[in-house]
Amino acid sequence: MRTIDFQNQFKKVRRASKRRSIQLIISISFTIVSIVSMTFVTLALYTTYINKARETAIENNKQVIDQMSWTLNSYLRNMMGVSNSMYYGVIKNLDLTSDSMNREMDILYEANKDDLISIACISQDGALISAAPIATRKSGVDFTEQEWFTSTEEKIENFHFSKPHVQNMFESSNYRYYWVVSLSRSVDLNYMGYTRRGILLVDMNYSSIEQMFSRVNEKGSGYVYLIDSDGDIIYHPKQKAIYGGLMQENNITAASYDDGSHMENFDGSERAVVVKTIGYTGWKIVSVVPASELSAPYNQLRAFMMIIFTVTIFLIVFGNIVISKIVTDPIRQLEDSLKSIEEGSLDAEKVYIGGSHEIRHLGRTIRSLVVQMRDLMDERVKEQKEKRKSELNALQAQINPHFLYNTLDSVVWMIEAEKYPEAISMITSLASLFRISLSKGNNIITIRDEITHAKNYLAIQKVRYKNKFEANIDVDPAIEDCVTIKLIIQPLIENAIYHAVGDLDDEGVIDIKGYEKDGDVYLEVRDNGMGIPPDVLAGLLTEKTKSKGKGSGIGLWNINQRINLYFKNDYGLSITSELDEGTVATIRMPKMTMEEYMGGEGNEK
Known part of the structure; x- marks a missing residue:
């Protein structure tokens, strides 16, 4: 048992020795060298002096x-x-x-x-x-x-x-x-x-x-x-x-x-x-x-020399600590400034420049590297932003034709059925949809506008399906001014209609909710359809399934991709479903007002 304890202590000492600082190494090294040198010199002088003193005492006795x-x-x-x-x-x-x-x-x-x-x-x-x-x-x-x-x-x-x-x-x-x-x-x-x-x-x-x-x-x-x-x-x-x-x-x-x-x-x-x-x-x-x-007469001298030796050793240790601190403080400050860079800060002005010529040169070199890294990262971020914008625009371009196809299909059906007032109402709602959809080229709108867009879409679909389903909208007013990516609720409603309640006889219900939870915003679309089989549910949000099913089949994957691209992978779309019970599509996004978004906080996230 003692052997195990000794081995553990030895391992701790080895680990501690690996973490030793430059100041500690310099202090200990100089102190050991100084103590050994002082001890050798003191012993040599003391021995020589004592021998000489003995010779002198004997010589004095000879004279006596x-x-x-x-x-x-x-x-x-x-x-x-x-x-x-x-x-x-x-x-x-x-x-x-x-x-x-x-x-x-x-x-x-x-x-x-x-x-x-x-x-x-x-x-x-x-x-x-x-x-x-x-x-x-x-x-x-x-x-x-x-x-x-x-x-x-x-x-x-x-x-x-x-x-x-x-x-x-x-x-x-x-x-x-x-x-x-x-x-x-x-x-x-x-x-x-x-x-x-x-x-x-x-x-x-x-x-x-x-x-x-x-x-x-x-x-x-x-x-x-x-x-x-x-x-x-x-x-x-x-x-x-x-x-x-x-x-x-x-x-x-x-x-x-x-x-x-x-x-x-x-x-x-x-x-x-x-x-x-x-x-x-x-x-x-x-x-x-x-x-x-x-x-014997030199015992006092021996005690005095021991005092001098002790004081000298203390001064040497203290001096070594001070000198090593003076030498290593610039290195330590440079190390501390590098820790902020390691943590992600690329502020070149925080890189310490001081101390000896070599350390100042090293600091200037690191500062230059930080500036270059920051420029490269800025260029990289700019490229990524441009890439993300292009991807978002491409995804948005996929949604607009998809929705337009479905809506015009309904208008054609109404005109064929000579239901001109309904067709006019649908075209009017479609115009309102496109007005919100365009949003002056902005992909970010308020939840209030997104809900208005969903209401217009439901109005169009209820005309088409002759009010065969019921739609309920319940959004917490506290989140209506928060931002969202436009056109993310409409595809969920579309899927609920096409794959769940559209084929039911006056029994379909679609519930749309918006609420805040744990500092995030949640938008939820729930239906009481037949549900989705587990094997189909597992692949709904993957790119491989985007061409399957009724319609264009790109809605769910599209929504999740856009949220991931804009708000990163911490946020997105999730689907839960039970057979014969229904399906719930939940969107999770960060809670952020338009002012915060315009201030740049959205981009940081």
Whole structure:
């Protein structure tokens, strides 16, 4: 059932598509092309812009990392400078057998105490030589077991930076211990010309590094963290959560990255990673920006572009409709003017001429064709009118001899019977008949004149038939001024007399009626004769029967032909008959006064 419904809907769509107008085709075509083009251009521009924006954001992060690297480098160089100053400016110039470095170490600490937690010098065997600001080691602390000490012992030629840790090796009066990053190096200690190896320890304040990264992480998108060469985290904005196992970081993988930008998928999300290595420490500054945050600042731009795209599409659709209307309106007006021609109007002035040059030329061509068609049709109508007039005159010429023959036959009969008064009366009636028959050459007369003509004819026939039949005339006065073709009732009366009541003995009746029905005029001649057999009745109005029967035999066919020719096939003569009952001949014509006929309405019909 659904398949049938779908097929029906598809057929409806196909039928509708066949009826589509030029305006619809132009509007839809231009709109589709415009929308596709706009969509392609918009997507291309948007993709290019987003990619460029991502590149710009990554480049900005690189600049931030570079700035951070420079700041951290400056800080570390400062700490290394403190270590160098202590070593080369103090320790190398002292003989520790008799000299002390406490004063110089205190001075150096005071000068850099904002970034330092402590400075200490430890001998190779773990003895504390000097420290600032506190020179008392906590009981139970073995320097040789500290990570910074063992690292320095393993590689004595470099500076060594430890992981962040709490420095709690020295006694503190307020019991406050700080997070530090220890910078340690191997130094030569002088004892009366003998050199012994020791370790110089500079504990950098971890909060200084923390503040550097915190300031950076408060700005921009994503976050920045610091790792050592092994990937161990030195600083992370969510360091406690990581140590607590609440979140993870891809720090081990980041340690293997070369300096520069990288795209990685971690923990189910894509993100951009920028890496910068601090050369002499091996530390790496890592900037992480989720891909979603790279494009987040451009969500508003995306919404704005969608609004612009929607408004532009609306303007394109509206513009296409307006332009297509401007283009197709002249064609539509030309089509409308052609519809009036299709309906039969040949008024060339109604043919639209406007629009573009091509449409104006087409309109002028059609107007010229309409003028030619109208001239040809006028000539054709004129020819038809002349032909119809000739046919009517020929039919009229058939009637006059026919009637004259019958009447003169009756006059001859009366003269032979020496009935001169009756013959004179008949000739007088005949003269009156011919006067109406001539009608100054007009084939159209009023019904009143046609009834007068019928009365004169009946007067003649009653004399001939010695009043063997009765004739009754009943015509509605409202139609007496309406027009009719002359000499159409007389042949019907003639047929009723010859073929119906003429042979009856004082029982024949002929009723003549005239009335209006449904806006038409009806003239009816009824007799009470023997009726007409069906096989004869069927051919009475055809040309084949015009020579059969008594008299000339052309009356009925003649009447029907003349009415058809003049008033077209909608009107004419009809015959009904029943055996032993009688016959009814009915004429149907349009109701029209002589004034209307003279005004030309009759010709239109």
